[in-house]
Amino acid sequence: MVNSFDLFNKVSTGIVIINFNYQIVFWNNILERWTGLNHKQIVGKIASEEFEKFRDVTIQIRLESVFNYGTPVILSSQIHKFIIPCSYTGHEIRYQHTVVTSLQDPDIESKYLAIFSIQDVTDLSEKASLYKNIFKEVESQNNDLELAKQKLQNSNLSIQQIVEYSRDAIIIIHDNSIVFCNSSFRNIMNYKLEESYHIEFAKIQNPESPVAIENIIEFLDLLESYDTPLELLDIDKKIIYVEGRFRKIQFDGKPSILGIIRDMTEKIQLLELLYNEDKKSIGSGNLVTMCASCHNIKEDKKDNFNWTKIDDYVKKLTGKSISHGICNTCFEEEYPEYYKRFVDKHKKNRGEGDEKNKKS
Numbered sequence: 070m071v072n073s074f075d076l077f078n079k080v081s082t083g084i085v086i087i088n089f090n091y092q093i094v095f096w097n098n099i100l101e102r103w104t105g106l107n108h109k110q111i112v113g114k115i116a117s118e119e120f121e122k123f124r125d126v127t128i129q130i131r132l133e134s135v136f137n138y139g140t141p142v143i144l145s146s147q148i149h150k151f152i153i154p155c156s157y158t159g160h161e162i163r164y165q166h167t168v169v170t171s172l173q174d175p176d177i178e179s180k181y182l183a184i185f186s187i188q189d190v191t192d193l194s195e196k197a198s199l200y201k202n203i204f205k206e207v208e209s210q211n212n213d214l215e216l217a218k219q220k221l222q223n224s225n226l227s228i229q230q231i232v233e234y235s236r237d238a239i240i241i242i243h244d245n246s247i248v249f250c251n252s253s254f255r256n257i258m259n260y261k262l263e264e265s266y267h268i269e270f271a272k273i274q275n276p277e278s279p280v281a282i283e284n285i286i287e288f289l290d291l292l293e294s295y296d297t298p299l300e301l302l303d304i305d306k307k308i309i310y311v312e313g314r315f316r317k318i319q320f321d322g323k324p325s326i327l328g329i330i331r332d333m334t335e336k337i338q339l340l341e342l343l344y345n346e347d348k349k350s351i352g353s354g355n356l357v358t359m360c361a362s363c364h365n366i367k368e369d370k371k372d373n374f375n376w377t378k379i380d381d382y383v384k385k386l387t388g389k390s391i392s393h394g395i396c397n398t399c400f401e402e403e404y405p406e407y408y409k410r411f412v413d414k415h416k417k418n419r420g421e422g423d424e425k426n427k428k429s
Contacts, residue, residue, distance in 0.1 A: 083187035089136040089180045091116045103155035135183045139171035238330040259304045275300035310334045
């Protein structure tokens with residue numbers, strides 16, 4: 070499996086792959102150049118022991134969704150700045166935009182590997198220089214072209230297998246028609262292999278779907294990638310609710326659109342069921358729903374719900390207004406220094422009172 074990752078040494082972004090134990094299983098040439106760490110030094114090490122950012126609880130929680138469910142994660146440079154510290158001329162570190170995608174762990178079927186694609190966004194000129202260096206490296210391999218072709222074919226075969234058996238549906242659209250799709254897409258749409266190619270994408274969309282293929286193309290003229298909900302029609306014209314991520318690529322030398330699609334039908338049906346049950350319970354007066362974040366109360370307003378501040382809800386219910394104080398437990402947890410002073414003063418005052426009582 071490690072050999073199939075060699076293709077990542079040809080890309081212009083840093084690539085590191087870790088398993089669910091945070092063990093590093095691949096470290097590409099770009100990261101070697103950025104960090105000065107050779108892959109022989111770093112592969113096999115535990116990422117959370119080598120790099121501080123991997124000990125960040127917030128990042129660990131987000132990575133759990135990758136390891137357990139294969140859900141992609143974006144670590145923006147505006148929030149996290151970087152995931153692996155890399156030196157840069159004139160700057161303390163390289164600012165990084167990191168996208169974490171998943172790959173089935175060949176050793177543990179229920180787990181995924183996390184592939185970190187790290188893009189240097191510190192300076193665009195640095196990226197141009199990297200492209201030139203990569204081009205020179207490719208040119209220098211002309212003497213061993215046949216061997217390189219063989220390695221590339223083997224890598225392509227591995228990548229094709231990864232794509233074919235991906236949990237997410239993957240399609241490629243050219244001239245508004247599907248020219249490639251994997252088994253997950255065929256399963257979602259109930260298509261056989263021979264039925265799934267050269268279908269016009271517009272014909273498998275629900276006419277009431279919020280976004281058409283023309284809209285996706287327009288957005289991709291402005292954005293690097295575009296995420297949108299879609300409503301597709303399977304072979305039996307049953308509506309399938311999906312989330313799609315699209316971006317422009319070159320496929321067979323032609324400008325095309327890559328689509329990664331995840332079936333959300335069961336989740337939406339479950340949410341609708343919960344919504345109806347919630348509405349039924351609130352209407353019967355047996356349940357009060359409180360927002361877990363802002364603590365507002367949900368009230369039934371005919372066909373809609375209205376969120377009311379808890380202070381207003383209690384006043385409406387009891388006729389009494391709410392004032393705010395602080396209990397001893399919270400006082401001690403939030404303001405320990407002042408709480409100690411308060412307790413000491415209280416004990417001192419109580420002791421003086423006891424002395425006066427004894428004298429009297």
